[in-house]
Amino acid sequence: MTVFELKERLSLTPVSLPDPEREVTGGYTGDLLSFVMGSAQSGDAWVTIMSNVNVIAVATLTDVSCVLLAGGVALDEGVAERAVAQGINVLSSPLSAFELCSKVAEQLS
Amino acid sequence: MSAPLTYRYDIDGENFTSAGEASVKVKKALRQLGFSQDVIRRVSIAMYEGEINMVIHANGGFAEVSVYPDRIVIVLDDKGPGIPNVDLAMQAGYSTAPEQIRSLGFGAGMGLPNMKANTDEMTIETEIGVGTKITMTVKVGT
Ligand SMILES: Nc1ncnc2c1ncn2[C@@H]1O[C@H](COP(=O)(O)OP(=O)(O)OP(=O)(O)O)[C@@H](O)[C@H]1O
Ligand SMILES: [Mg+2]
16 A cells, blocks of 8 residues: 555545555554654554654654644644655554554455 | 775764664665675665764764675764663663653664664673664674
């Protein structure tokens, strides 16, 4: 499933979508960046409520397929532009992290 | 021994917005050089954690990444406060990160353990009031 397909199926709102055809191969959730750094895998959809610019660096370095902002969180000022520039997909959802994870897991199974 | 390909970066201790930029540059360079996903991932994680630590805990510093045929060596050098108890600092979950830094998602106390777990060798030279120098080696599978 691609990031674009995931967006359609879960009614996600695109915040930055430079690479919609990227394949989603798994999922990870967490807000503490060094946990994410150590555990998220390439291709994962990363569900988080963190909104600052460091999210983009971590997403770039872990090579996740997309960042999914849960709980209706919006990115901090200027961060979306950075995501676009770095080629990082970011989408948001009003669902809680728990609900969003369960929906992502459903799609992946 | 042929001279290594070396990348050098000044890490700005004031700027949280650019924190991680050197690591992103190194990742791109290694990808262009054709290293495996696994090597790129390990170097990226180790370098990022070290880079962020220099920004958060040491007011910035200097990073040098040397690429040899059989290994990649990352040196992170700062003039920060030093680490009083390295064994303690290496423990998962130990952190002295202040509250406003924690609110950004740092401070899990997992950075140094991540660096150790993703490298084949890691040495920490540190002196209170003088600084910290961390040298990490990632071997490149042949
Ligand atoms: N370059 C450094 N200079 C001085 N102290 C450091 C340095 N790097 C790490 N430390 C000390 O070691 C502790 C543990 O570091 P570690 O990277 O494991 O966790 P953290 O940075 O606090 O949190 P996290 O990395 O999970 O965001 C830090 O809280 C800090 O006290
Ligand atoms: Mg750290």
